[in-house]
Amino acid sequence: MEQQFDAVLTGSDTEVNGVVTENNGIYEFNALDESLQLTIARDANGHWTRIAGSEPYFSGWVDELAEQIPTAQNLL
Numbered sequence: 001m002e003q004q005f006d007a008v009l010t011g012s013d014t015e016v017n018g019v020v021t022e023n024n025g026i027y028e029f030n031a032l033d034e035s036l037q038l039t040i041a042r043d044a045n046g047h048w049t050r051i052a053g054s055e056p057y058f059s060g061w062v063d064e065l066a067e068q069i070p071t072a073q074n075l076l
Contacts, residue, residue, distance in 0.1 A: 007068045009036065009061050020065070026051070029065055040065055 002023045009016045009029065018031040029038040039052040040062050048066040050057070 005068075007065060009038070009064050010058075011036075012058075020068070022069075027065065027069060028052075029061075038062075038065060 002021060004019055004021050007018055007020045007029055009018070009031075016031050016033075016036050018029050018036065021028045021030070026039060026041045029036070029040075031037070035054075036057070037052075037054045038050065038057060038061055040048050041051050043049045048062050050059075050062050
């Protein structure tokens with residue numbers, strides 16, 4: 001079942017507000033202003049990794065988004 005929650009990532013100048021859609025353990029962040037798209041999932045070792053998204057991107061976004069997932073899951 002697909003679930004959604006709001007998330008915020010730290011951009012180079014300002015925060016990037018968006019919506020995260022979860023489907024079978026894959027989390028896709030889409031910025032409200034369409035400036036950023038980031039898709040993450042756990043790899044075989046259980047670490048969060050970027051599997052798709054717009055360029056350029058900050059590598060720290062993967063961890064920043066992953067940190068928001070448990071909090072959002074508690075709200076769903």
